[in-house]
Amino acid sequence: MAGDSPQLAAAGNAVDIESKTGYLSAGKADAALDFLRTEDTALLSEVDEKKLVRKIDWMIMPLMWAAYNLQYLDKVLINYASVMGLLTDTNMKTNEFSDLTLAFYVTYLVFELPTGFLMQRLPTAKYLGGNVILWGLMITLNCTAQNFAGLMTLRVLLGCFESVIAPALILITSMWYKRNEQPTRMGIWYVGTGTASIMGALVAYGLLFYTSNQFRSWQIMFLIFGLITIAVGICIVIFMPDNPMTSRLTHAEKVMAIERLRENRTGIENKNFKLKQCLEVFQDPQTYFIAVIVASSNVPNAAMSSFTSLIIENFGFTTKQTELLNIPNGVISIITIVAGSWYAARYDQRCLSIAACYLCGLLGGCLLAFPPKSMKAAQLAGNYLTQVTGSALPMIYSIASANIAGHTKKVTMNAVMLMSFCLGNILGPLTFRTEDAPDYIPAKIALVVTTAVAIIFSLLLKWYYAWENRRRDRRQEGQAHQEDSEFLDMTDRENPEFRYKP
Secondary structure, three states, rough: OOOOOOOHHHHHHOOOOOOOOOOOOOOOHHHHHHHHHOOOHHHHHHOOOOHHHHHHHHHHHHHHHHHEEEEEEHHHHHHHHHOOHHHHHOOOHHHHHHHHHHHHHHHHHHHHHHEEEEEEOOOHHHHHHHHHHHHHHHHHHHHHHOHHHHHHHHHHHHHHHHOOOHEEEEHHHHHHHOOOOHHHHHHHHOHHHHHHHHHHHHHHHOOOOOOOOOOHHHHHHHHHHHHHHHHHHHHHHHHHHOOHHHHHHHHHHHHHHOOOOOOHHOOOOOOOOOOOHHHHHOOHHHHHHHHHHHHHHHHHHHHHHHHHHHHHHHHHOOOHHHHHHHHHHHHHHHHHHHHHHHHHHHHHHHHHHHHHHHHHHHHHHHHHOOOOOHHHHHHHHHHHHHHHHHHHHHHHHHHHHHHOOOHHHHHHHHHHHHHHHHHHHHHEEEEOOHHOOOOOOHHHHHHHHHHHHHHHHHHHHHHHHHHHHHHHHHHHHOOOOOOOOHHOOOOOOOOOOOOOOO
């Protein structure tokens, strides 16, 4: 193209990526490269990187935490409501209660690919905020549901709108942070699962003292959190930037925010959907390792998220005691998420950190499944240890963020990963059957088996990354660096300079 700079043309001639002429047509490269071509990189000397990172943290991390905190809380409010009279008031059985969880994740799964496509084509933060507002509306309307059919309709719609949250936050994190910074940042917003557990348990406990007959306590709970979610969604639309190029940073800060991400080799943003990159996801071995890990680990995670209140209550505790005993679940989640994410970032060992979390979950599953019924303390400890399993998820997200390059490939991989997440969450609650109540022994054994599978595949994924990096090192010897390859929207398999983070 006549308008292309010599530098860009040279980069295009190095590898024939998009055209036979060697020139990248408009929009084919990453949006960051288009931005940098018109800017003065001398501005970098004016910006302190550490201060810039802190400014970015305060600009986006509180909103990301709030969104993830509420998405987790909103989807498990039904867990707290189950022991606050919801089942009785709506004449539901345990199997129907399981169907509500199933419906949520089925629609979540179905909408992953469409929402990924829309997220690439539309302004990312605005699309995220709009979905947060809509799922907040669904939560608010739960207070009007009077039967299983009404709750089922709202759960289906909730799954549609919440399907955006994890893919969007993974994508946003990769737009702003270096690969070694990503596990910690993903841990920060993912810690919302732990804070949500504490908030939900405390509010549910407080509402149990509500005695008026005008509203049920569970109705008030849905109304409170639904309105809060809508407010957070509005804040995201107004205050969260869609990418570094359109943010409220100064001109020099925008240049630095982009340049510091060259080492990632994963790009920042490209609004053009590339079918070749989409198909490459299904030709990449790491896709299947990650899919198995996510699906298998979320069988126990989903089951415990939905049924932990019923399990604790079946130990012989009162309803009020049950709600209070849910609080340690959140505390354990926060501690293990922070510790695991810190270790993964500090020592650059994501897979080992993931396997360690699953080992704790495996111990918890064994304590739930195998001790005699009289050993309530051991079973309660097992219930708490199973919460550690979910702490591995932000590190899996950081693996995908660090090791998938090419914007369409990233969006597609995020969708596949979250579809695997949904599959595990669909299978988990199905293991809890009415005929197995109150002990649910088959379900607890399933938790043990699936957690063991996740551990094995986590270690296999680490081995694969190490093997692939050694193979690339041998092939790359003596080859020169391709200028601007970091922002040519190449995938990790197309770019010979790319190395995986294990």
